[in-house]
Amino acid sequence: MKKYIYLFVIIFGTYACGNSSSDENSSNENSTIDADDAKSAERAAKAKKVFFTVPSPYETALIFERSGVGYNIGVLNPIDNVNNYSTNVKQALNFGVYGADLSYANIFDQSQQCMFYMNCAKKLADGLGVTSAFDAETMERIETNMNNRDSLMNIINDSYWIADSYLKENGQDYLSALIISGGWVEGLYLGSATLDKDNPNAELMESIANQKYSLDNLIGLIELYDHPEVDKMKIKLQNLKTSFDKITTETTETTVSTNNEMATIGGGSTLTYTKENILEIAATVKTIRDGIIE
């Protein structure tokens, strides 16, 4: 009985600390590990923490815009589809998809479309239990900044960050991995869907080929999760990787030069590919994306 009393005290103490950690002064808290745990802490210290991250859909959309992609509403996931997503897995994947669509519409200053896609994202966030991502205050900020592309994108990014951190906080980080996967796949799809099959734009082909690197990071990220739904996505992405692996890489030494107080990294890798390689990637990503939004 005694040991349960001890445990109750520890749990109560933990929650008490948890409440104070959400205060404004949380950064000043002095969190510690007892000396008794020092040995296990030492062992933990030997294990290196490894993270992976991928560029946001906004960054990918900007890259494709610079490569000459134009706005085509027909390639976006129709807003009516939002009502089809009832499971949390579908909601997470398409929360990522609509986030990419939202970024794409925002880059091309499509305010009306932005509002529609914002509502889709809000609906899915609410379905996932992340009501704080698009709360009343955020929606008001969005309306106020509707015509300011950069401010709007920062608010959207904040909302996606809130969703990501909420899911990680609540032990649902596999959903967070699915959101990132959905957003990444849609970002690549939006770039490749506008590719002219007969006469593809060289810059756009290069931007698509460059996604080889972030696909590696995305696979690295989802491999950290052990969940059947993440495993399904892993298989699809491995299939896409097979297409990307046909692109060859030549690496030269990286250099760092400084000009105007900004360091510039030169060198690195150069990719070699054919039009057929890129068309194969476009076809594979379309199949994956169709499966996500259905």
Place this chain on the structure above:
Amino acid sequence: MELLNNKIYKIVIAILFVAISMNGFSQCKNFTKKEGFPALAPYTHNGQLTSAKFIPGDEAELEMTFNGGNDYRVLIVSQEMLGDVELKILDKTRKVLFTSKPGDEKPHWDFRVKNTQQLIIQVKVAEMKDISNGIVPEGCISILTGFRSSAAAEKLLKLSK
């Protein structure tokens, strides 16, 4: 009865573990929001939380892709009790491209990349030689990356001159 007691004990331990994990995440989230985001401006963050609890001697690596034509800021924010935190940026061959200065409160590096490439962000918490009262400090570290278009940044620079 003993079997039942063991089961209850395991359940309580599991609840305790989840509670501690959630507390850790929440603490890191609030810390990142307060200390990290303002220091990342004017760069746009990527919407993903990359933070964890660290103790002295811990090391972490983050692998990510940096796109040609963009400027980036890689920023580390860490809770004070952890002491000195070092930031290194390495290429895929593990050649070191940048090392932060010792004692830097918020180690960061602003750079642009000519060609799209993968880089490794390495974070090391210095070992603590004198641990008072046998207490090992544990604190949150967040790795933040923000970007902006190099062309847009150049335009802003010209306008400011």
